[in-house]
Amino acid sequence: MSMEQVNVNIGLLGCGTVGTSLLELLYEQREAILQRTGLEIDVTKVSVRDLSKSRNVPIEQSLFTDDPKQVVESAEVDVVIEVMGGIDPSRELISKALELGKSVVTANKELLAAHGEELYALAEQSGVDLLFEAAVAGAIPIIRPLRESLVGEPITRIMGIVNGTTNFILTKMSDEGMPYAEALEEAQKLGYAESDPTADVEGHDAAAKAAIIASLAFGGRVSSSDVYVEGITEITPEDLQFAHRLGHCIKLLAIAEKQDSNGEESLCVRVHPSMVPLSHPLANVQESFNAIFVEGDSVGDLMFYGRGAGGQPTASAVLGDLIDASCNIKRSSSASIGEFRSIRISPVADLETRYFLEVEVDDRPGVLAQVAAVLGEHNVSIQSMEQEGLESEARLIFITHKALESDFQAAIDALDELQIVRSIGTVLRVIGID
Amino acid sequence: MSMEQVNVNIGLLGCGTVGTSLLELLYEQREAILQRTGLEIDVTKVSVRDLSKSRNVPIEQSLFTDDPKQVVESAEVDVVIEVMGGIDPSRELISKALELGKSVVTANKELLAAHGEELYALAEQSGVDLLFEAAVAGAIPIIRPLRESLVGEPITRIMGIVNGTTNFILTKMSDEGMPYAEALEEAQKLGYAESDPTADVEGHDAAAKAAIIASLAFGGRVSSSDVYVEGITEITPEDLQFAHRLGHCIKLLAIAEKQDSNGEESLCVRVHPSMVPLSHPLANVQESFNAIFVEGDSVGDLMFYGRGAGGQPTASAVLGDLIDASCNIKRSSSASIGEFRSIRISPVADLETRYFLEVEVDDRPGVLAQVAAVLGEHNVSIQSMEQEGLESEARLIFITHKALESDFQAAIDALDELQIVRSIGTVLRVIGID
DSSP states (O other), X not given: OOOOOEEEEEEEEOOSHHHHHHHHHHHHHHHHHHHHHOEXXXXXXXXXXXXXXXXOOSSOGGGEESOHHHHHHOTTOSEEXXXXXXXXXXXXXXXXXXXXXXXXXXXXXXXXXXHHHHHHHHHHHHTOOEXXXXXXXXXXXXXXXXXXXXXXXXXXXXXXXXXXXXXXXXXXXXXXXXXXXXXXXXXXXXXXXXXXXXXXXXXXXXXXXXXXHHHHHHTBOOOGGGOEEOOSTTOOHHHHHHHHHTTEEEEEEEEEEEEEETTEEEEEEEEEEXXXXXXXXXXGOXXXXXXXXXXXXXXXXXXXXXXXXXHHHHHHHHHHHHHHHHHHHHTTOOOOOOOOBOOEEOOGGGOEEEEEEEEEEESSTTHHHHHHHHHHHTTOOEEEEEEEEOSSEEEEEEEEOSEEHHHHHHHHHHHHHOTTEEEEEEEEEEOOOO | OOOOOEEEEEEEEOOSHHHHHHHHHHHHHHHHHHHHHOEEEEEEEEEOSOTTSOOOOSSOGGGEESOHHHHHHOTTOSEEEEOSOXXXXXXXXXXXXHXXXXXXXXXXXXXXXXXXXXXXXXXXXXXXXXXXXGGTTTTSOOHHIIIIITTTSOEEEEEEEOOHHHHHHHHHHHHHOOOHHXXXXXXHHTTSXXXXXXXXXXXXXHHXXXXXXXXXXXXXXOOGGGSEEOOSTTOOHHHHHHHHHTTEEEEEEEEEEEEEETTEEEEEEEEEEEEEETTSGGGGOOTTEEEEEEEETTTEEEEEEEEOOSHHHHHHHHHHHHHHHHHHHHTTOOOOOOOOXXXXXXXXXXXXXXXXXXXXXXXXXXXXXXHXXXXXXXXXXXXXXXXXXXXXXXXXXXEEOSEEHHHHHHHHHHHHHOTTEEEEEEEEXXXXXX
């Protein structure tokens, strides 16, 4: 059996950490790729911001340009790889490439979460590929399984640890009792967090990924602005200790869940710190690792685990897409992402979940009864309770049964009005194994 | 954007648990699949052994036949799905279907491990798909990531818990201290083990899957007969306790590992019980769940976790392949599995790994020195040792540094000759996190 050889030329937009790793990987794996797939992949153009910067990459200096349009418009380029990030000018460059009939591989979650649908449609019209495995959970193959293996599966919920920075911080806070600020500082020192960590710690990065995952898992239009977001900045080492004592850990989860409100199907997409039972596979995802947990009626539980970021892991994901796009060129085909229908996004107020609730109260008889009564009046029933005495006050820790978010929030407001309640402490949603 | 609709007719070989689940899933998901992919999938023929058996499946009775050739040869069938299992007559039927230009989806690990290469070549020649996601680790998408996402990745090792029966038995033995025979009985009661459990407990089922995974991960020809196999029948609850005390658990792992012996690349493919550190993600794979752990130079560590068997999860994997094959028909394409080169399979004697070794000895001074001397003479160096006194004897527990399997086996033989050694107890290979 002899394999037909095909030459594919690529143009690279951006040559930072991921771009550099990709060029190295392509160089090292050239022979192996040729042997396994019949593809001869050549780099023909690379756009960079600063042409004068010296770069230690295994390609000729003459291939660099500081004009990204040259990459996109070059007749010599079959596949465009975008690893610059950001919305502008990536959006325009990718659109142009697709219009010119070039397949595109991108790692740009921000762009896809904001303008994915427009770009998917453009790729479909031009009959080319738009692949983006690296945009969510770095090296973990999750996009392809969602697009292909699971496209016929009735998925009910998908939950992911999709931000390595926050998972690293929470791991440090949990394992070493570090306060948030100290853990963040360590993450910054190690290069896991940026000097302005807002996008990570406030959950916006995870929200962009949640939107992409939700679109693919449920075949519906979801953009970042549909995602309810809470970050991890309020979490304390004490919360983590409490969680642990109750057999849980705390993880920042991106969740997309099918809901059925009065017979109408809707989707609740959210990012928030969640209590996860220690026996759940997501609980064992430590440090900066990522994982996506998929629940389907037929497939059961699936989990995909791996490196969510970093030059080499991300380059590996980009290379997988590049080979896929190149194979499609070889066989004059392209992968369809299918059609996204519009889907009702339900507000977080409609969510039904269990809650962890910490209330500080006066330490005197009858207090628990009063608190329990308020919860009961708002249809929040208690699954378990622990009380601990502080100096002149007491701390009540509740885990509730499933309750409606709007009921629960109303209960919190009512509790806050009670004379005997000194303060409402930490409130967390609890992920069950059901 | 309106999607072109395409009708695809399928023929099903076999209608047991997986076939029945697949027919139900196709029926329930018909609309969703049409909407997402534009595919109208119809079942046109189903072959069964016993036509008189009543079946509760959502298709017409008239579609059943007891002649599988009719399914394969029917001009109405575009894609053949084989869920009968066994080598004969599946091999002949699948070959015929491929020759006739029909794509094939199969869950038959035994057949692929024995005759995969011949069938892959046939599919390639005919320009059709031969897809088999369900053949390894049931519902877990591992074949597609290996064929596509990771085809350019320099994979160094792949380790899997790919047999749910033995993982269930080991979990019971570990968590509840059950002896092997009792755990096996419980697995049989729950339907996790067959009445003749040999293929599972002796590791042959895992070996077939190891061969398939190794072929795809390393692009080399590997068949079941290349796989070194040890089962779990000799493992005792005591071994599991020891392992736990040393911070490990015991899992039956299928391992394919790249080795470099004197500059020549080779592959060591094996199935045996292994000691796995409790902090390793594979250690948390409990009950009948499966998982595949992939280590690559660029991608880092990846793990894929999910249900390894069962009608519904397996049907979900078959459906993913079926949609893939159908999409390829729609775009007149097919997935190439690439070319497998011949690769040197290194014997297990060339393996370098760490070992757990239990030796029962006379309880008198100087014994440890004698045992340590024998190990040292055979280039086996000790990483840690524990001694415990029994009645008139003592038990020595060693974990070694990496040693050559042939050296280690020679050391065992020499130890067995020592007067002071009463018996060699459990010997296990230890997986490191390195």
